[in-house]
């Protein structure tokens with residue numbers, strides 16, 4: 001059995017019916033005990049130093065994975081402008097791996113999206129109906145993940161890191177959705193038996209997944225703060241549960257315009273009673289430009305953080321977090 005790898009969230013409904021398993025390269029990169037080795041490898045292969053670390057890592061992880069990957073699905077519209085150059089690198093260093101280019105059409109045209117889905121279907125020999133059948137199976141799990149997320153928002157007993165990792169792993173269900181299902185069941189059962197923690201100030205997290213490995217632990221263990229919302233991670237989990245694949249991948253907000261994302265963030269601020277947002281940007285990422293509008297249009301105070309390489313928070317970022325959280329506590333006494 002080989003893995004079908006991808007560079008961001010894609011319609012995994014087309015992979016599960018094959019004899020292969022989905023593999024999100026981002027998850028492999030960031031959960032490795034030593035992600036820096038992949039960045040170093042990406043640079044040795046020619047990635048400029050002033051390239052986003054995720055992109056360097058997505059090239060570097062092939063050191064470990066090249067033998068077990070037969071195909072990489074690279075998203076060329078709606079994700080990252082660096083992906084075109086990344087594809088060239090994959091083709092040069094790993095000619096045995098097929099590359100499929102997948103696009104989320106920026107005009108949200110359903111017919112164009114259907115053509116993209118059909119492209120996956122024809123490569124993998126999976127019909128739309130078969131992918132829909134898989135969607136129905138995965139949607140049962142996604143609906144359970146929604147329940148888990150809202151229960152956690154009510155009880156606030158699990159660490160933010162646990163919740164963030166679970167949500168971000170829904171892009172490939174760690175290669176085994178039955179096992180993932182059991183893990184979600186266990187979390188739900190545990191949460192149902194716990195007393196809610198109500199004396200913390202709730203905040204949310206928006207922007208691409210952070211490259212810092214201790215951000216959530218630092219915030220929650222140092223201040224009376226609970227991180228109770230993860231914007232992009234929730235989006236990755238396909239929580240809107242639309243009735244068909246086209247609607248589902250049009251409701252997915254990350255690849256499309258910023259204003260729908262902002263509307264959703266403001267809705268979740270209301271629904272979860274969030275008092276502030278940490279908005280994270282990655283060094284050398286074009287999405288940094290969005291931060292200016294996020295700061296203007298979000299209804300609560302926003303702390304903008306930037307990260308570069310994987311690892312713990314640096315002292316300067318810790319000081320900025322500290323002064324923001326102290327002000328937030330003063331405002332919410």
Ligand code: SF4
Nearest residue numbers: 052054055080282285
């Ligand atoms: S953080 Fe930005 S630059 Fe880096 S991979 Fe993601 S979208 Fe691309």
